[in-house]
Amino acid sequence: MSTTLITSTQNPFIRQLAQLKDKSRERKKSDTFLIEGKREISLALKGEYELETLLIYPELFSLKQLNDLTNKRINVIEISKEVYQKLAYRDTTEGVLAVAKSKNHSISNLKFNTETPLVLVAEAPEKPGNIGAILRTADAAHVDAVIIANPKTDLYNPNIIRSSVGCLFTNQITTGTTSDIIAFLKEKNINIYCAALQASVNYHTQDFTKSAAIVVGTEATGLSHDWLKNSTQNIIIPMQGEIDSMNVSVAAGILIFEAKRQRNFL
Structure with missing residues (x-):
């Protein structure tokens, strides 16, 4: 050579x-x-x-x-x-x-190989380290897709590649506006479970065995009103400490692996 x-x-x-x-x-x-x-x-x-x-x-x-x-x-x-x-x-x-x-990560290109997809949605994540950690969780759980709503940084930021340890390349990833993603999920009859404090029930009480999108927002601002308005059910992770939020990648991991547990894929 x-x-x-x-x-x-x-x-x-x-x-x-x-x-x-x-x-x-x-x-x-x-x-x-x-x-x-x-x-x-x-x-x-x-x-x-x-x-x-x-x-x-x-x-x-x-x-x-x-x-x-x-x-x-x-x-x-x-x-x-x-x-x-x-x-x-x-x-x-x-x-x-x-x-x-680069690849085209448009929401219009997203396709599923199963009738009951499990999707992880993160709205407006800013820190490349958090995005990388989310992608590692998604890879470990082998979710059907990761969707980034209203992205604040491009996916090929070297910090994302580094913190994802290359899992950027092993997940099906798409991006889009919140409104476009909600429309896509509804068109595909995918239930929307929003991690939020308002009108929430404990996450483990829900049935994630059907088509499901688990949606997480930032620690600082949470999810936008559009998500909460279109949610099938808001869910919450019970916490016993003094704070009412946790790192977005940690929360995503807890919720996704509960869905995987229910699907008997662990």
């Missing part, structure tokens, strides 16, 4: 990739993004993402490892330590990065 070598951080292609790493605007304009790490790249390939280029730092990643990673013909560039440090997001990683094509 022939490779190109780039040693300068001022190389135009490297400067373009640095923009992809740092700026959402550049990722959206080019429909490409950076993936860092062997496991993450492997999961992207498993999720049928198209890789345009692989960049390897030979001191940390060998061509033999590249052959183990993929048997597809992909453009490979060897890079110097300085270039690698400019592009890498993590302090410790395996010395390999990929330039990948």
